[in-house]
Amino acid sequence: MSKVGVNVTVIGLTGGIASGKSTVAKYLADNGFIIVDADIASRKAVEAGSSGLEEIRTVFGDGVIQEDGTLNRKALGEIIFKDKNQREKLNAIVHPRVRDIMEAEKEAGLALDKPVVMDIPLLFENRLEHTVDEVWVVYVPKEVQIERLMARNQLSLEEAVSRVSSQLSIEEKKQKADKVIDNSGSLQSLYHQLELLIQPYV
Structure with missing residues (x-):
């Protein structure tokens, strides 16, 4: 199997609900990464x-x-x-x-000699870390998750807290990550981080 960039072929992308993982995945796709989306x-x-x-x-x-x-x-x-x-x-x-399905898409991406991103919301919950070479976590503090989820899905505070609490805590995911992408600031700040992060891979 060929290795891409800095000897990483397959990146696991995860984060908490309402952390902005979809925005990160779109940026990576726009910059030549193959996205394999679990959803x-x-x-x-x-x-x-x-x-x-x-x-x-x-x-x-x-x-x-x-x-x-x-x-x-x-x-x-x-x-x-x-x-x-x-x-x-x-x-x-x-x-x-x-x-x-995901395995077939991953192999197709690797055959193109491009970095492959496995976009898996419950990567840690389903113990799939061993299936990727490196894990990138999109991080926002829990209170930001709750605020964004309430705004995005028109949820009450209680409903938003319940959904956030159903996943492994974002702090725990952050601790387990190989790379942390902090999305608690502006979109410009997020893109600047990503621009620097992907340089060795493209």
Whole structure:
């Protein structure tokens, strides 16, 4: 496998909810990095006509499929939200497919001899650090996360705190990072950090 830049081929990009990870991923994509997005892979794994969606129909019934043949996420959510066993059944269907999709996209990126970024929101929570060469964490303090999440999703303070608390704390992620991207300032400040950070890789 060829190595890119400073002997890093695969970068794991993560952060907390509302930390600005999508903004960082877009900047990296605009500067020649291949982005492999876990959220997009999750949608592909259960898109209309996929084997993943058919298996979900078999396990959970026709009620979780909409008339247009796509997944009824609300109906499925109601089944799995309060039932750990049902949630595990869903994960057993979806997770292996997501891994396969991401692995294929990663290999395609490496074949182009470009740095590959695995954009994985729950990288630490799912213990995936070993699958990447280096971890970059997009960091903002918890109080900034909560403020931005309330503004972005029109959430109450209680709802925002609950969502932020459902993930590993941003301080813990910061401690585990190889590189920390501080996004608590202006967009200009963020881009300046990124410009310096990516120089060895492009």
